[in-house]
Amino acid sequence: MSRAIACAVLTVLCTGGAAAAAVPRPGTLVPGESLGGVRLGDTPGHVRTVLGSFYGVCRGCATRTWYFTYRPFDRKGLAVELAGGRVSAVYTLWQPSDWRTPEGLRLGADQAAVTGRQPLIPLACVGYTAYVTDTRAARTAYYVLDGELWGFGLVERRQNPCR
Numbered sequence: 001m002s003r004a005i006a007c008a009v010l011t012v013l014c015t016g017g018a019a020a021a022a023v024p025r026p027g028t029l030v031p032g033e034s035l036g037g038v039r040l041g042d043t044p045g046h047v048r049t050v051l052g053s054f055y056g057v058c059r060g061c062a063t064r065t066w067y068f069t070y071r072p073f074d075r076k077g078l079a080v081e082l083a084g085g086r087v088s089a090v091y092t093l094w095q096p097s098d099w100r101t102p103e104g105l106r107l108g109a110d111q112a113a114v115t116g117r118q119p120l121i122p123l124a125c126v127g128y129t130a131y132v133t134d135t136r137a138a139r140t141a142y143y144v145l146d147g148e149l150w151g152f153g154l155v156e157r158r159q160n161p162c163r
Helices: 002-018 042-050 111-115
Strands: 064-069 077-083 086-093 121-126 128-134 140-146 146-158
Touching: 042 077, 086 140, 111 140, 111 146
Parallel strands: none
Antiparallel strands: 064 077, 077 086, 086 146, 121 128, 128 140, 140 146
């Protein structure tokens, strides 16, 4: 076997698992627990196992942030913030299609569908509102822009969800 063929076979074998992992279509927010299969406290290695190793890195962010999108330079997808070697926040980018909660709340829903489900605290962000609810371990955010559910977020409890 030639060296080039051996390298190609090795590359396919080594990247097969990573290629199978990707931003989910559709993605799910489990309030207080996970978003797109990522949980607060996950290690970077676990994030790569769940979402793959093809991501962009934010150069101007205060916190190390990875952007997982459906295609290179696509705006829609999932952002993962890492602090102290663990996931500290995870949130949708733009408004990816078919993302929902297990109860059926979908991105694109009217604001009333968000605020009418449970007691939420509105937090004014620049240009949008984050409606939040806290559990012992996490803060779940529902991002509303122009009266429409634009995104989901999961951050550490009491952390500012505005991104």
